[in-house]
Amino acid sequence: MSAPGGRATSAPLVGREEEPTLFELSRPGRRAWSFRTGGFPDRSVDDLVPPVHRRAHPVDLPEVSERDLVAHVTRLSARQFSVDLGAYPLGSCTMKYNPKVCDAVAALPGLAGVHPAAPASTVQGWLALLVELEEALCAITGMAAATLQPAAGAAGELTGLLLMRAWHAAAGRPRSKVIIPDSAHGTNPASVTLGGYEVVTVSSDERGCVDMDALHRVLDEDVAGIMLTNPNTLGLFEEDIARIATAVHDVGGLLYYDGANLNAILGVVRPGDMGFDIVHMNLHKTFATPHGGGGPGAGPVAVAERLVPFLPGPRPVRTVDGPLGYGWHTPARSIGRVHSWHGNALVLARALAYIRVNGADGLRRVAEAAVLNANWLRRRLAGTLDVAYDRTCMHEVVFSAQRLRRDHGVRALDVGKRLLDHGFHAPTVAFPLVVEEALMVEPTETESPETLEALAAAIEAVVAEAASHPASVTAAPTATPVGRVDEARAARRLVATFDARPTPEG
Amino acid sequence: MSAPGGRATSAPLVGREEEPTLFELSRPGRRAWSFRTGGFPDRSVDDLVPPVHRRAHPVDLPEVSERDLVAHVTRLSARQFSVDLGAYPLGSCTMKYNPKVCDAVAALPGLAGVHPAAPASTVQGWLALLVELEEALCAITGMAAATLQPAAGAAGELTGLLLMRAWHAAAGRPRSKVIIPDSAHGTNPASVTLGGYEVVTVSSDERGCVDMDALHRVLDEDVAGIMLTNPNTLGLFEEDIARIATAVHDVGGLLYYDGANLNAILGVVRPGDMGFDIVHMNLHKTFATPHGGGGPGAGPVAVAERLVPFLPGPRPVRTVDGPLGYGWHTPARSIGRVHSWHGNALVLARALAYIRVNGADGLRRVAEAAVLNANWLRRRLAGTLDVAYDRTCMHEVVFSAQRLRRDHGVRALDVGKRLLDHGFHAPTVAFPLVVEEALMVEPTETESPETLEALAAAIEAVVAEAASHPASVTAAPTATPVGRVDEARAARRLVATFDARPTPEG
Amino acid sequence: MLDFLGLGTLDDLFETVPDALRLASGLDLPPGRGEPDVLAEMEAFAEANRARSDRMVCFAGAGAYDHELPAVTRSLAGRSEFVTSYTPYQPEVAQGVLQAIFEYQTMVARLAGLPVANASLYDGASALIEAINLGVAASGRPLVWVSQGVHPHWRAAAGTAAAGTGHDLRSVPLVDGVTAWPAPSEAPAPGGEPGVVVVAYPNHLGCLEDLEPARAWCDRTGAVLVVAADPVAAGLLRSGGDWGADVVVGEGQAFGTPLGFGGPYLGLFATATDHLRRLPGRLVGETVDTEGRRAYVTTLRTREQDIRREKATSNVCTNQTLMAVTAAIQLGWLGTSGLVELGQRCAVATHYTRDALLALDGVEPYAEAPVVREFAIRTPVTADVLLERLADDGFLGGVALGEAYPDGERALLIAVTERRTRDEVDRFVAAVAGALR
């Protein structure tokens, strides 16, 4: 086992040794912190804080030198795959390369150092930036206005559903159901529940799209709306979208567009033009926010004109009178706040920079490359794996490893794990649920033809190996910092903090 | 072989595959660059540059997207050991941890964005900073004034020798020889030659120090001076330094202090007080400049009063009259410039920040910890390896693997290579030359007792393995990104650019 | 590549998009520009913000604080392996993020005085909402008592969410700076027996309140006690867990995340093991790999939306991992002694500032309860006017208490962090005196 204490060896670079936790590296009395000299007259906290509020013992935190902290965290980073290291063809997640200039934007002291409650007169730059972003997002989606508050896609979904609810309520006809396709992302049904609606699932037809008959069967006056992703999570464009929109609108429902990933449609087609009333976007997929190991993101929601009065507030707006160019405004029938402040502002700044760098032309090229790359892979691997729906896809393509499983006992998951040994992140496995042994590949527009070819070759190699040496595939990965991880044990014997560890033997 | 092209796989994280060069990743027409829009009226360069000067073909550089550039360089970085990853006990190199706040200092736009030829009135901050650094370095070394121009230790040495030469010349008695001990760092003799002097080597006595008798034998009126490191490169303090100083001064020579590494003496003893006339310092060893894979550094030279008029110029100084607080001044008998500008200014800024953070008390603690750590390791490993000179050492300690070589055919070099497999950088091997199979260990003050113990345990393990399985040690390293590298072949079949590669087979 | 697909033009890629829907004339956006031009445009926005912490001395708080952001935290958290990785779905190549979250969870649990913490939520408000949802589910009662001492924005956001969940949120007012819980003798008003009781510690006025009454109500009614605790004050104060909280939520921005105009921030969430199966969001657990080496993985995934769908404990998917990693680094930087020191320095500076301001003519305390890092004053002019005047003198003088509190327009909430010096405070007090003259 690893020697505890501030041990500075570089296991990740040279081998597969464990990295101790910071708690194990801790030694009482060591420290890294230093603060400004305040120069205030000394006073004992005992005089300032009544005894009933004082804690008996200080919080037990790791005590390490800056040197040991740096070595520990740097070594942790060396045990982590990332876009900057290699391709990440994780379907539905849009792990594309984001330009570094956006990091520079987010680090500008005049943006990063601004307090969110500062008076409007002192934050005109931020207000202008947010208004311009809102306008750009509306241009991209074909909507009338947007709220930038939601902190991620799921938060945007819930915001959109609450807008739907408020709108129906204002119209005096509250409804109880929201329709979602069976291929929908898990956040959709979860958000529908939190929005106070019942989930009604419609199945996909054999082409991977919404089954129109099934849809008609569930549509009635109790349907508040439908949530769709288009292209859907199978990477397919719902060609019948205009008919779907008419059908839903006919029963008085609203159309919600899960725009988590807009890569495929930028400059090609706009949700507003398809008939959608509400759209959320994941700026952390399409608009240049790296995923940060799981976040932060930003999930603005854009709406059609009739929903604008319900948007969360306060909203940054151009002022029509008064000395200031920009101010705050809360819409008349606002559903209220959906964030502690104004949303993930530094993420929003990145997004505007990205949109400006690309412009109308560049965004269109993003869509073209994203779709071209996915279709190239679809075609390239058609002889290797089954394509779930063999038609032109949009920005992602779903394969199925069903045959591998049947013939060799190798599952989609195993294929993904073996790809790790080839230096690629695994595709999304086991999603969407409607495809057996799904392998969902989203190459994104930022990978080169050579990378795509290398990825395809690696997948081919793994599939060939699955036939010849299935055990090597099911035992994968072997070249990674740790081998296959026991997930069942993690859940069975939950150790979710260092303090919950069984005391070490000896 | 690796697929060429913009291939984004993360070999370093998952295995030991080669990383192609950027040239192999290049594809004509790809680009990463973008510039500001100038808005100047279009003009053809053909009108601006006469044909005789125009190049026929553009320079062939790699053409890659930003994405591929980032992946390539990030993967290269993942094939590189560093202080931030682990301990680097490389004797004479002082690979210590440097506080990150110094990076922040060097990145301040008000320091990093300043042109070196801007008028003095517009760079008062820089001038003040440099003057304060000079004063601090003088306080640390006990000297009268310093030049900050030399870009590294060797440049400082040459500057010092040229000062020595100018001083003797001004006194009308030019001399021809400079004495250096056999344990001296290789830059010393090389600099002496460049300074126009002949090298006279004095041997070390059995205690690892200058042999006083040998010294007396070579001292005469043709000796311009002596270059010493104290503690010397064996990590030992020259106890006879006062006698040495008198002897050299008595023949009219000057004493040069190679202060590449001051860690051991900070706040303990000052070169000026030992009788030295000239001192160079490597700010990249003692004063918080990370080594950058081999540089940059800074090698200021501090001198005794009588040498001040010879210092390189222009020097930043406090002005005695005029409206400005600081200005430039070239000493009366200056030897001239030794740098394109004012030295490695951003390195100098780091050093001042480091000195300020530590202060008098902290610098003394640096020395104590550096010496304590080295002595602890000396004692801890005394039963494992032979200590070259078993007496109290200063900041580094030299072991010898002579017995391992004799008994098991395992050389110091092999021990170092095997240590890489344990996650540590190797100690300095084969230097100093006066010790057979030297292993020179400099733990530095920034490693914790736990790291030292882990290092000692790893060395113990390697020495034990050298006895039990010598072949595993001589075949090491095996857990590193590449195995042992064929150095002889590199020199025999020189390939120093991509263009010099033999054309690949096939 | 088009050839390989048998397509003629790039447009053909979109053959499945009906013609009628396709954008004929492209997006109504300006054409793309070079990165340096765009950076210059963004710098112009930045320049137009007067209220930047490098140019204005910041006394604003109210849930967003100007704490030390050391270079070491910024450079480590900025490592591209953390920044550009996805949610750790493939643990074999994600041990870096997973272990960092595991360490984060441990630290947050210790701060909260509770055994489990999740891998982060969006911000303080979202953590509160999730806590309410958990509490209602656990207690089975949708009535939620929320102290007015809870941040007004968080209460507003909880109100927004309640429109969907149907939870019944009732405000419990502050009197003299602390929550005036109904007396135990009273008929359990307002609204009946609560399923959840929410209180802030310190509260929005900066005041410390006794949490016993809230705990007592929970004991009596079986309600879940949610404490919205300031994690920085944890250096000095008893933890929520110590006061008997079932769930502790908080805003983690103070640990290494810049003010950033309000985001991205970090929602802290810790709870008792009883509530584990109701925990919202991601959770990392320790396990082993095939060779028995310690390894980490996201666990208890069946709570989550991607598996449980409409029955999930929460809809959260993307969270604030990078901020959680940042907080783990910053808390490692602080360590036990640093957190204590931080709390003490804030308290000393805050009291110095408060005493000096209260000595000015016309300045009065808004509440008298004890404070540690923040306090509210009443002034003869409205807070908005005062703030404008102070801004002209280079001070972000605080946050107007505003409509959420009685006479809040004339009240200013002032935070004093460890980054403030005596000299800054003395100049600030002089500026306030000048502005009130």
Add this chain to the structure above:
Amino acid sequence: MLDFLGLGTLDDLFETVPDALRLASGLDLPPGRGEPDVLAEMEAFAEANRARSDRMVCFAGAGAYDHELPAVTRSLAGRSEFVTSYTPYQPEVAQGVLQAIFEYQTMVARLAGLPVANASLYDGASALIEAINLGVAASGRPLVWVSQGVHPHWRAAAGTAAAGTGHDLRSVPLVDGVTAWPAPSEAPAPGGEPGVVVVAYPNHLGCLEDLEPARAWCDRTGAVLVVAADPVAAGLLRSGGDWGADVVVGEGQAFGTPLGFGGPYLGLFATATDHLRRLPGRLVGETVDTEGRRAYVTTLRTREQDIRREKATSNVCTNQTLMAVTAAIQLGWLGTSGLVELGQRCAVATHYTRDALLALDGVEPYAEAPVVREFAIRTPVTADVLLERLADDGFLGGVALGEAYPDGERALLIAVTERRTRDEVDRFVAAVAGALR
């Protein structure tokens, strides 16, 4: 630890230091201060510099240029694996730095039009000195002709070094902006047959000169031709190698390194294979590891000081590796087309500026030879006075040509990089007009 050593106090560690020499009262320096305080002090120095490129529009050059520093280069070159590693003495754990240097060497060689480049030298001046040393050693003759078009600081530094080496440096003057080499018919003046001939391209006045005469002298005398070439201009101009240089040196700051008040910069050094064994500094070569995988290592080490000691080709040890890695990244960012574009943009902007300035009353050209990024003008007031006036208007207006050139006090050297916009130039020209009025 002291116990383990059998020592009583920390002082005992220094028992080998004679008492009489030990510092009794500690260093005469202030006590240590917290990092935030020190950072604030350093920020105050920074604040006291008016001439910072984010606040003053920079027209200064003279060997240090305000070129684009893209975020991507800064973030990659800032990776701690590059920043905190040592010289790659252990190639098995240093492939990252080694390969980056190998790529750098290739790019520098291509820029120079020569087959080999080393792993960096300190700066332009040190590269020139090493080139002179190499040239004298190769030719066996210590007489060095140095064109006055070479940067005056580099010439000064070469002069300093010559005091040690004994080389005989003779200046060859400029006439009409180009070097006035002795006519081939003349008795080989000055000083006899040169062993080394040094010329700059473009020269310090920004002028392009014909390198044929210099090459002809070398051919005639067997001297080594050293060309100090601007690597940015290489986008447009013939390479040194193409002109027949034996050694090309240069300043590499323009490739991704900030102005930084003059350092750390990057000395470029490329040469012909004949001179390989005389190459100063480090050299990385390709080889294989035990398993035949491509690998890199420092090679031909027997030239270096740590092995050859007093017979080494040079004393250089620590060099500027990080700047070399940075340059490799930046040149990868530029690529073939970017370098051309960069050269063109500089040339177009430079000519626009020059034309506009020369149209002003009283402004005259200092030389007429063709220019690409820099040029000199004569003005009625001294350059120092003009620069002060321009500084007040927010412009770093250039560099005073100074003593090194005839009537240099009234001459201003002006550089216009691709970062300058027409608007900036128009305002600058107006400011010059105003300052001269």
